[in-house]
Amino acid sequence: MAELARLSGLTPDAGYPTALRGWFAVAMLTVVYVFSYVDRTILTLLVGPIRADLQISDTQVSLLHGFAFAIFYTLLGLPFGRLVDRRHRIGIISIAIAVWSVMTALCGFAKSFFQLFMARIGVGVGEAALSPAAYSIITDYFPPEKRSRALSTYVLGSYLGMAMAYIIGGGLVAMLAAAPLWDVPVVGPMEGWRIAFMVVGLPGLLLAPLIWAVREPKRRGTLRKGDETVRSVPLRELGAYLVSHWKTYSAHFLGFGLLCLLINGMALWTPTFLIRIHGWSVGEAGAVYGLMIGVFGGSGVVAGGWLSDYLQKRGQRSACFITAAMGSGLAIIPTVLMPIVPDIRAVLFLMAPALFFGAVPFGLAVSALQQITPNQMRGQVSAMYQFFNNMLGIGCGPLMVALLTDYAFRDELALGYSMSIVGGVSALVATLILVIGIRPYLSSLERADAWKQAGD
Template identity: 45%
Template sequence: MSETATTAQPNSGPYAWYVVAVLILAYTFSFIDRQILTLMVGPIRATLGISDFQLSLLHGLAFALFYSVLGIPIGMMVDRKKRTTIIAIGIAVWSVMTSLCGVAQNFVHLFVARMGVGVGEAALSPGAYSMISDYFPPHQRPRALSLYTSAAYIGGGIATMAGGALIALMPPLNLPGVGTLQPWQAIFIVVGLPGLLVALLVATVREPRRTGLKVGAHPNFSEVRGHLSTWRGAYGLLIIGYAVSGIMWNGAIAWIPTYFIRHFGWTASQVSLPYGLITIGGGVGGINLGGWIATRLRQHGRLDANIIVGLIAIAVAMPSGIAATFAGTPTLALFLFTMFLFGCAIPWGGAVAALQEVTPNQMRGQVSAIYLFCLSLIGIGIGPTLVAGFTDHLFGNDAALGKSIALTIAIAAPVSALLLSLARKPYCRALGAVSF
């Protein structure tokens, strides 16, 4: 990495948007590999003989554990080394580990493979956030980061639709040395291996020049912790507020396909297409609207624009998500879940942009990793497991899944709204005092 200092703002152009497109492709594949599990709850439970709670650990804790813990040292590498190489290696790792999920013979094997997926994916977003922030000036970052983050919904939707089609079409496979694989196992192999080509594409992307970087500055974790402590009101309330919001989102999306299967008697193939479409439509629409709103508010002088969109998101997502679980028909439930996904998607580009605005360039990788650490352990780690815990231990009935989803939303949404509301003033003070 060059240590030449530069305080000039980045000047976005066609190549910058090409880089965003490549990173969107990578993030799309990461969510395909991450979310393909949600549509195969029934087959995996039947083959491995596990409960909803164990399944939730595969979806949440197994992935989030190493995704979170390794994110911080990877974030330090992002601040010091070539980001495109780090991201490319991460893509290759998670792609191979996704394929290895397909040869799992028991719960422990699948748990370990899912941890490996988390290890690889921990390299993507800290590097992507840092690169995009160097390619775009502050007023364009919410829009660019919203486009990048929208890939989560594109990938989740594709995973759902492709998973449903593959479940219907995929026969058992017989691999030498492995034996007969069930269709769900073969699907993991099919969706995992193409990611290796994406890794090669990312490796060809030009590394951006780091803007606002002090000559020779390589802060260690204690220095980053000191910066966060100085502005702990802004960082703490903002990060934890969005992480708690992630409980609502991750808790619901992990179980919505299963809800339709259990409550309305749909098959996995029946739910895959409509749910995939509403995931893409609601998610991409919401996150890009959020980026547009944040950009407009920021241009009109609202320093807390990136937090306001988080409060708007909760106002849309909470009532629609709860109402969806009480809908009498699958059509109405799909419509309300569309509104829920639309609302949940609104804040995420702004959330990332908010952190980049108050963080020095040489700390962005580590701060992004801390942000993702909290989102993963709290949102991904707790959300799906909380829903499953309510189903298994509070209601004691698989058919009560809708109540579990509604209760999780009803708990997480108000707490998130309170934390984000409290974050507005300290964040504005930090933004007014710190300039990068």
């Protein structure tokens, strides 16, 4: 703490790039995020054939979807965050795109659960390297009063990616299911689900060089000692900073992590729910759920960013937390009811507000972190945020639904009740935590203002 106190403050944040250049960067990074989410989400439409070919359970499927990513974050999330804080961020993203695209294609060559699990860990490099770097870049392109909209637009990529995976992937899977085996040049006969991984993975390699069209922005909001900018903050100083704001970061990581649990628990199992409970085909489930995610989830993310910026311009400093808590609270009832109502028309009617309000908080989670975290710590803190998202959301969300279905109800037709319990409880607890976090977040913002004044 003593060393942290000697840091004189944050450098002034004047002279941001033009809006055109900033939004071009957002557009490019959003496209990359879309590809990342298509690669990771395609698994949700391949549950049936993968279970049949590899002889695995719902619980093992949930491990492939989420826990493989969580393991990668446990091992490499923080080191990647430190790289983001110290090195060329565009270069890091370019390498990450190439790695996760290749690993997605390699999923199609897995002959066992273990091999597919290891390939999915490799795909996890996308989230581990991409988002912390993208958050930091976008923050350096936009002033605080425009940041929530820009970051929410980037987060929109996750919903567009899921929508594309379900809509395009659903049609692809339906087409590939027309024959048990397909002849692939050089490789030979392959099952349709294996080809699907290759088709969605390999095109991402084209993005690796294209991302260099985005300029690396000047780092802003940097800590400094005297007149010199601090190049890197030691881990002990990062720890001291987090401890000094522990109430804010605890509420943030737990609250938004539980919302990620809600979204991912639903995202993995909703197509299977529509197929298993309501008798839909893979193509129908993918097309309808993809369209719903794209329209209602995507609009929810954008609406959250605009509402937060609107409130912030009118003097509501804690707008990020307030808007997120509102969205989370309004998502509770439709999330609980959607999977358990018997009529499919009611399911779709309730799915719309569940997706819309459940998506409102996610761009705000990123914006809130950037506003209270110095530049040299943003990559590492963003990596911690992603770690909690993956551990609670991607790791535990689908797994908890599967465990309830396999071991509590012991009936695969009870999937809807498992989704209702996990989604409802996580949304309720997340709302309470975010409400509690409003006051500590406001205090952290005020302390950040004091540092900026000292550094001007």
